[in-house]
Amino acid sequence: MLVGQNGSGKSTLIKILAGYHAPEAGGDATVSGEPLQFGHPETAYHLGCRFVHQDLALIDDLNVLENLFLGTRYPMHWGAIDNRASLRAGQEMIDRVALNVDLRAPISELNASQRTGVAIARALRVDEKYPERVLVLDEPTATLPADEVAALLDTVRVVARQGVAVLFVTHHIEEIFRLGDQVTILRDGVAVHTGPIADLTREGLVAHLTGERQQREVVKAPAVAKAEPRLTIDHLVAPGVRDVSIEVAEGEILGIAGITGSGRETILGAIFGATKRLGGEVVIDGRSVPSGRPDLAIGMGVGFLPPDRKISGSFPTLNAQDNLTVLNIGRFWRGWFLSPKAEEGEAKDWFKRLDVRPLDGTQQRFDSFSGGNQQKILFGKWLSNGPRAFLLDEPTQGVDIGAKGELHRQLISVAASGTSIVISSTDIEELVAICSRVIVMVDGRIDREIVGEDVTEANLTRGFVSNPDG
């Protein structure tokens, strides 16, 4: 089992094994005693490493058999696909993982654990030249509902019994104890513990995960006196969110934590209107925010910074200035034209305020800036509109440590001036650093609320445990 928090390096490590990253010199890896050549995906395959990534890469419209043979040759007969042989081979593959599905069923009809099962079956495809030795599963239970996790874990046990080594990457502490033999814990890019699971207690595991933190400069948000709620979310229902009610006060920084599938990734979008709500109400300063209307939400003072800068958060091909001023370009209108001087002045102003580098780069293409600077520009975009409620999803993802601190300080100062801030993040450190209150979501609902002094890494990590079941 490989476990670690967000940012610990788990996924990078998997990518290195898969050949997508080349690590810096000095380390090495061997599979069954043979050295693994870094930077070449084929060598991992040749040594018998098979991967099932979090995106299963199954094609919904095709059936199980077709997916099993995706990327490989079918048994052929006289120049055409030998259907009977294919069916036999396919059946062998799914029997091997004790999976009970109809080969002809389209993937779209399978449930999540069955799909993962198909992906595993495919990964374990028999290849005489390069026999399968290691199966790497990257967070396979991330999107599984609790009741299907058991089925998947059984599949993994079957595979292990056949002599295949399984490297199972996960967030879920329960799974480590249910399934694993050995565990390696990563923290900040370092393996801080490796050993048999039998020797570990849950507390010990959590301690390794979070580490004995020095009291580093924790930039904490000041505790907020019980003020009138500015933003009220009432029984919100949306994709991934079953029933959530929250109140956020003026000047408060609220954190939302939760693993993949808990609703954390979709809740802010639903509140803002990026996606339509299925039910419930959102009220800001007494006014109800209509569902699915970003333009109206913005007009009412709600700001939203989506998690994916490149896809929906920014205009990569436009320049920084255009990105900064897009929300309210009308303020530069001078009768019959937009004043370039006024616009540039404002852009330069924000560059200075947020310390965006290079300082004179307001006309440079947005995607030419580093991740941290891009995020600063986007902060400027929203802050320049003076939001009363600012929703941020993964605000410092892909941002270097230095810029991260600066962004956090910005958020604290913005909150101090009265804006309500809600941060949804998988970065526990970040939530602990600046939130005065954190909500933990599990399975689409609020599982618990952690306030003030109790907002610690240990408490938050523990809060992720899904409903323990048989």
Next chain:
Amino acid sequence: MNTKKVLNTSLERFSGIYLWVGFIVLFTVWKPNEFFTVSTFHSVATTQAVQGMLALAVLVPLVAGQFDLSVGATANLTGIVAIVAQTMWGWPIWAALLFSVALGFFIGFVNGFVVVRLRVNSFIATLGMGSILSAFLVIVTNSEQPAPVESTFFNNLAQYSVGGISIVVFEMLALALIVYWVLDWTPAGRRLYATGGNSEAARLSGIRVDRVAWVSLVVAGGIAGVAGILFSSLYGPSLSFGPELLLPAFAAAFLGSTQLQPGRFNVWGTLIAIYVLATGVEGLQLVSGQQWLSSMFNGVALILAVALAVGRERRDNSKKVRTRRRPSSAGVESFDEAPVAVLETAEGLETEGPAVVGRAREETGGSHLD
């Protein structure tokens, strides 16, 4: 707007103008008595005026990320209707003109409806519309070649001579100025560029992207409508000019995006492109007298223009990656940049799909609930 004012006379940004001058010099030397004459220039300017308007018509939706393939047919229909309304239906000239212009806008409105409400891709929607409009062309004229309009006023709409140049050229320039002003100097223009740049980000920034797309198509229809009427004024009734003007309009818009403000559809670049192409064709035709030159030239130009544009995009992307491939001390930053670089090297390797997609997922921080 401001980026782009940097007076950088790099070869690329003004390559069109250099090319144009090159053509003029080349053909003047080749056919000194025939090419470099006032009448040649008048002829090129005038024939390209309507073409230029159609290029502007496709430009506006292109900025917003929409393709309008019906502008040729729209122009043809409004051009014919303007004539037929007078000669066959007996309408007074004002009514005919107003109706034709309104028709252009209406066609644009219907295109917008199909794209925004019925959610049909603009390419397909306007392609279909173009075909429908050709059918209407036949209906409206009863399959007969219509008689030309007698009115001098009508003919003067485009032909009136100002200092030896037909007024239509100035009308085109006036239109270009208006479109330029809207695109580069008004908030509406910004919204168009934002919608075309990243419609999802635009939506999340409070832009009503549906409305923007719809309006852009209405505008395209309107401009095409006016262009059609002026064509009729210039040349009389023609049942076939529409389709011929469509491709060069797109060629000019795409070529234009490599000029002046490289990487961005823009008005003046488009006009430069129109005239460069036209000068080239005119010169070649004088030299060789072949009929197929125009089509050949425009086809090659369109392909070259898009290839250049795509080439630039890829160069920009790889430049971006190369400069930030240094491993940063912070380590985490490389999450953002490295995967793109890695993908470039991974291209061409037979890899399992999941690994590639894993990169995309990583950049967006964990898997999504689809």
